[in-house]
Amino acid sequence: MARIARPRRSVLYMPGSNTRALEKAKTLAADVLILDLEDAVSPEAKLEARANVCAAVQAGGFGGRELLIRVNGFDTPWGHDDIRAAAAAQPHGILLPKVESAASVRAAEKIMIEGGAGPDVGLWCMMETPRGILRAEEIAGATPRLHGFVMGTSDLAKDLHAHHTAMRLPMLPSLAICLLAARAEGLAIVDGVYLDLKDDEGFRLSCQQGLELGFDGKTLIHPNQIAGANELFAPSPADIDLARKFIAGFEAAKAEGKGVAVVDGKLVEALHVENARRLVSLSDAIAALAQE
Template sequence: MAATARPRRSVLYMPGSNARALEKGRTLPADGLILDLEDAVAPDAKGTARATIKQAIAAAGYGGRELVVRTNGLNTPWGYDDLVMAASSGADAVLLPKVESADMVRQAEVVLRANGSPDSQTIWCMMETPLGMLNAKEIAGASPKLGGLVMGTSDLAKDLHAAHTRDRLPMITSLGLCLLAARAYGLAILDGVHLDLNDDEGFAASCRQGRELGFDGKTLIHPKTIAACNEAFAPDPDEIAFAHRIIDAHAAASAEGKGVVLVDGKLVENLHVENAKRVVAMAAAILALEG
């Protein structure tokens, strides 16, 4: 599925076994919530978490927030039952952990479709292992049901024996490979989490870098980071105003038979208009969500 103008600036992980947290999610200003059955849930609580998530989604009240269920892998004792539940849960998407091949996507898709997953429910893939990085292209093109990629930078750093540096140079190749794959196949893509909740400056730098690289937004581990993340990944008023000027000026030039035009001293052609329309559409989508 092609990526849409749906806001995904901030997507917060929430433990699926914590009913109070899932209730609080209805009031948080995050664009999306990942209701987690994997890392955040102890083995003996998997079944309870499954039921808790299904009940929370059925109770509604999440507004326009995108709801994503992260399952355990099909190679675990819980993965199949997770997918069966997620298929009919009403979640917008199902997030598969540690995806390393197109076959892993297709196997999950078979289970989802067999258990009533609607066409509107997409599959997202956690990209968090070296093999996943090397197979990013085939994963991104694995299924028309695929909606997005999510970077799992914590697990990736562990497997790479890499350091968590401010500039993230040890992971820049991996981030780039996944960005290329996502954009080549029209998918959304979210940056990984920032682990140090006391490092506000580092978090801001990570958001800036993520947006500069081309990510649609960032995954988060605490509600206190939502506001800063939303601001970092949203077009600002000057950007929106400039986008409108580009669209209007190019339309006027086209009406006169001209293919290019100067806007604020900058040469504008079709490719700039496409980007300007994307900015305007995203700004409108954010306004609608927050409204």
């Protein structure tokens, strides 16, 4: 199944039990919305949340935003029925919590197909347990329907008995393992949340670190974090100008039978052009989304 390249700078969790929040989500500048049936919903509100989210997805009105439904786990009373209902609603993807094996991903895929999911409905995996991290490579290759990983750093920190530090040093091994596994299979991957809503500078530094590590974007817990994530995970105008120069310079050199080019004093090879094309494509997709 072909994967559609799309911006995933800002990935906002929205509680499925809150219909006002679901309606407000249609006006927010988030690239991706995670309509949540799991952690953000109390047990007594699970069925109502499922109905709310599926109705909202089927009704539409979210523009070009990517819609993911996070279901409850297989070990809960709601997991199987969540997947079937989400599949029938036809979101862009179904997000599985606490994934720890490729077998569980394939089991979810079977249920969603039985539930009527079309070929474009993808699967996403929350990577948030030690066992899941250790099996990241296996999970990443579970099925062609898998679109990406979402890091669940809060649950992971709890299980590791790790501290939330400014530089996230306790998290780096887990983040790196999942990044390697995701990129090896051509998957998207988004970073975990930043919990202190009053610490704007800390949030920016966390986004900057995630960008430098290689993440596509960041999961968010509040709409006030959207603008910062969108800014930091978007290519800058200078980045795009240089990328276009790299592409043009390399194509000109290629036409002359050369395998490399020199642009603004920098050696440009095919690998640099591949990344330049990725940045230009991302910039174009961001611009298209902003116009909707």
